[in-house]
Amino acid sequence: MPRLTRRRASTAAALITVVAASLLTAAPAPAQAASLPTGFATVVNAASGKCLDAKAAATANGTTVQQYTCNGSTAQQWSFTDTGDGYVRVNNRNDTNQVADVADVSTADNAPVHLWTYGGGANQQWQPVDDGGGAFHFVNRNSGKCLDDPAASTADSTQFVQYTCNGTAAQRFQVVPVNQGADPDLGPNVVVFDPSMPAATIQSRLDSIFHQQETNQFGSQRYAVLFKPGTYSADVNVGFYTQVLGLGLTPDAVDVNGAVHAEADWFQGNATQNFWRGAENLSVTPTGGTDRWAVSQAAPYRRMHLRGNLALDDGGWSSGGYLADSKIDGRVNSGTQQQWLTRNSQLGGWTGANWNMVFVGSQGVPATTFPNPPHTTVAQSPVTREKPFLYVDGSGKYQVFVPSVRTASTATSWAGGAPAGSSLSLDTFYVVKPGATAAQINSALAAGRNLLVTPGVYHLDQTLKVTRPDTVVLGLGLATFVPDNGITALSVADVDGVKIAGLLFDAGTTSSKTLVEVGPAGSTASHTADPTSLHDVYFRVGGAGVGKAVTSLVVNSDDVIGDHMWIWRADHGSGVGWTSNTADTGLVVNGDDVTMYGLFVEHFQKYQTIWNGNGGRTYFFQNEMPYDPPNQAAWTNGSTQGYAAYKVADSVTSHQAYGLGSYCYFNANPAVTAAHAIEAPNNPNVRFTSMVTVSLGGTGTISHVVNNTGGPSNSATNVANLVRYP
Secondary structure, eight states, X not given: OOOOOOOOOOOOOOSOOOOOOOOOOOOOOOSSOOOOOSSOEEEXXXXXXXXXEEGGGOOSTTOBEEEEOOOOOGGGOEEEEEEETTEEEEEETTEEEEEEEEGGGOOSXXXXXXXXXXXXXXXXXXXXXXXXXXXXXXXXXXXXXEEEOGGGOOOTTEEOEEEOOOOOGGGOEEEEESOOOOOOOOXXXXXXXXXXXXXXXXXXXXXXXXXXXXXXXXXXXXXXXXXXXXXXXXXXXXXXXXEEEEOSSSGGGEEEEEEEXXXXXXXXXXXTTOOSEEEESOEEEEGXXXXXXXXXXXXXXXXOEEXXXXXOOSXXXXXXXXXXXXXXXXXXXXXXXXXEEEESOEEEEEEOOSSEEEEESOBSOOOOOTTSSOEEEESOEEEEEXXXXXXXXXXXXXXXXXXXXXXXXXXXXXXXXXXXXXXXXXXXXXXXXXXXXXXXXXXXXXXXXXXXXXXXXXXXXXXEEEOSTTOEXXXXXXXXXXXXXXXXXXXXXXXXXXXXXXXXXEOOSXXXXXXXXXXXXXXXXXXXXXXXXXXXXXEEESBBSOOOEEEEEEEOSSSOEEEEEEEEEOSSSBSOSTTTSOOSEEEEEOSSSOXXXXXXXXXXXXXXXXXXXXXXXXXXXXXXXXXXXXXXXXXXXXXXXXXXXXXXXXXXOOEEEEEEEEEEOOOSOTTOEEEEEEEOOOOTTEEEEEEEEXXXXXXXXEEEEETTBSOOBSSSOOEEEEEEEO
């Protein structure tokens, strides 16, 4: 990819921790107090991210109850004593007889809250209304009004008041237990941080991991960095094969003040090789108001709440990314990012465009203006399931949350409170740790267990077989499966509701016919109510060494959801060459009614994607054709020059695709030509919207965009756009 002049923007850790804002919905009084922690907890305001605090750690009557930068002191630790009928007294740890009290038994808006010795007054009792995900709003028994951060102030020393309940973030509080229990054994490459740990200790460990992983593009090291619910001051720089995630039920449960970012220092600002990393389920207040996520493929920014702006480049080119189920309070600036998908997110705004920017089921995003600028917007996501994730509940127990399927959805799954779905105890999982064998994993699957695959590289001498409906296979830290002896790494039966997430499948030295198969050939069962879904699932042929696979992923089952996949025949690294890392096709879809969001397929030697099923839908497709055909004769499909990037079979009668980009860079022989990027039947129900082809640097030619329509992209005209077809 071409590079731009380097631009540096520094980030630094901050001293204040801020929790993200979210909407509230008032609820009627419960029969008993909501499920608050039984011990001491910090209480963090959602609008400010600051802690409920007894001013100057005082315990005298009249002491101001204020918000202040979270600091772990006992002045910021509170307990809840049930007073009956669904109400509690809120006790300060420095003197548990001192409670949060509305001054002068007032019922007026803006009446101040202070400490006072508990005497049983209604003005000293609060109804905790559970907003989900460990968040509550507190309704005063005397006035019926809510504990409130006035005017949603973010300033230290702002005194809390009562105010008419209005469902705003100023009245929402994240309640985080001070002591959260022991951790299960998640293997040697999972690092768990607790808010009680010194900030310097956390930062030192983060820096150590990043320095090892910053340039470690094809190494075998893998890490998952987990933050328990609470507040942190940290600069989290995310390198290769590092997944950073919060352990809350919503992103607001974990608050990082500082940065959670991906930079391209190691490559002089060029982020076109910033692959294989992720940030998930965190709330971040960035130093200086802006954070950076300068990445290309396989680097999702998922289920995040950023209390500021987000930059998607680092001065040089960035080449593809994925933002999903996230809330960005400020503006996203795409800069030199070449293509991007934003799905089911809420943005404060968007600036910038290059070749292909797609927005699906999102708010605060541009309208469709393709190709000038190249924005493509679809109002709703037809069918989605968010990625399963690990979390710690209020008792300190680890569980995996499995979000429900949503249809015709817009915006995030969590901003209104707890997401819809179900929790699975970690006891139902076989925790796969380095050294585990395929036989052990298969034995666990056969016994009905789910899989939590901890970071590592696992060689397989037999196919992993998922046969039970609703099985969850969740990888942490880019856990990697390598099939040996030409086997298929993973097969999924034609059953309901299997979830495969967070895994990298790396082809072995002996060619596999298929790396992953979802449903056996000829699958016909309907899974409309409970589809199988793949989330952040990546495939690699070559790069870390010689790898070979005829096809990476075959989807035979109906109704499958693809939620971000990068399927890559390596164009650089080890074992790379036209006759070395051989691979025909990235993806073959045989099932009907399959939906793909964020589909990246690159460099395969024949068709990149073949779609044989009816009713298919793709929202964003990014492709680079193979760089390395030695000559035209080596890359010819019958009488047709080259192979299409996206092939819809002649038998298909219905298909929709939005936002497709295909690029060529035939650097082994610039005279090579592809006849077209997309090949499809001429059928009014096979429809394409917003397509672009690019000859990168004029190195090679794509003659047409779809069939014999549109184009060319060549040395004279690098970029060709086509609004729709037919």
